[in-house]
Amino acid sequence: MFRRTVMFWVAAAASFGVPYSYYDPTVRETASSYWNKASQLVPSGEDAPAASIAGKDNPGGQNLVSAPSSTSATKPLGPPSAAPVFQQFDHFINFNASPRWIMETWPRVSTTLSDIRLEGLRVPLVSGSRVDDIAGSLTYYFDHEKVLQRITFHGTTGDERRLVAMLTEHYKFESEPNVAGSLYMVKWNGDPVSVLRVEPAPVIDQNVPHTRLKIDLEINRPSSYYALSPEMAKLVDHDKHAGRWGFK
Incomplete structure (x- = not known):
């Protein structure tokens, strides 16, 4: 178990340049230290206990973060220098997240603009050490009223089924017939919106x-x-014209 856990953090660090090659280098610089700290919090590769996530039975003050329950901030446990560790995907893929919660959860956050309407807060993420955990770049986009309107993630995993199950349950993603890989969408009037x-x-x-x-x-x-953002819309349109989906 320990060997698999160590291999994951090494693999995550080695692959970080791929999903982050599109993004702010200041995030990339600190990713390795985040993963090292996260591996200390989950040394065995097991999920953190639910009681600790909820803020109970956590004498060490580890930064185990629960889902934000409202648009007000949910203050993480432990010092801000500790890497956040999440028990479930919907703890961070969550439209109740606020700018304050993000800045109090991650030790370092970079800002970016999607367009003139949305401001992004980008953070490095390693959700855990299981083969179906994810590692990469997570960005929250807020409108001028500080309401979260968009969440994006670019990265890697060894098994997408746990992520797909969460997206299907919480956001009504549906599988789209395609030629290569897997594609899931939420559509409005026939057009993909997620x-x-x-x-x-x-x-x-x-x-x-x-x-x-x-x-x-x-x-x-x-x-x-x-x-969809212009970047994702262009990617989806390219896939469609390449015959990868949209042929049913």
């Missing part, structure tokens, strides 16, 4: 199974007027 793309990594090493799959995820707030 997308999960999963495809094999360019190089697959059986010794580092956590990096077998590449993930591109964008979720726009349900019942919002925001459509």
Whole structure:
């Protein structure tokens, strides 16, 4: 178990340049230290106990973070220098997140603009050490009223099924017939408004199974007027014209 855990953090650090090659180098610089701290919090590769996530029975003050329950901040446990560790995907893929909660949860946050309407807060993420955990770049986009309108993630995993199950349950993603990889969408009037793309990594090493799959995820707030970002819309359109989906 210990060996698998160590291999995951090494693999995550090695693969970090791929999903982060599009993004702010200041995030990339600190990712390795986040993962090292996270591996100390989950040394055995097991999920953290629910009681600790909820803030109970946590004498060490580890930064085990629960889901934000409202748009007000949920203050994380432990010092801000500790890497956040989440028990479930919906603890961080959550439209109740606020800018304050994000800044109090991650030790370092970079800002970015999606367009003139949305401001992004980008953080590095390693959700855990299981083969179906995810590692990469997580960005929250807020409107001028500080309401979260979009969540994006770009990174890797070894098994997408746990992420797909959460997105299907909470956000009504549906599988879209496609030629390569896996594609899941939420549509409005026939047009995709949220997308999960999963495809094999360019190089697959059986010794580092956590990096077998590449993930591109964008979720726009349900019942919002925001459509796909120009970047994701271009990617989806390219896939369609290449015959990868949209042929049913």
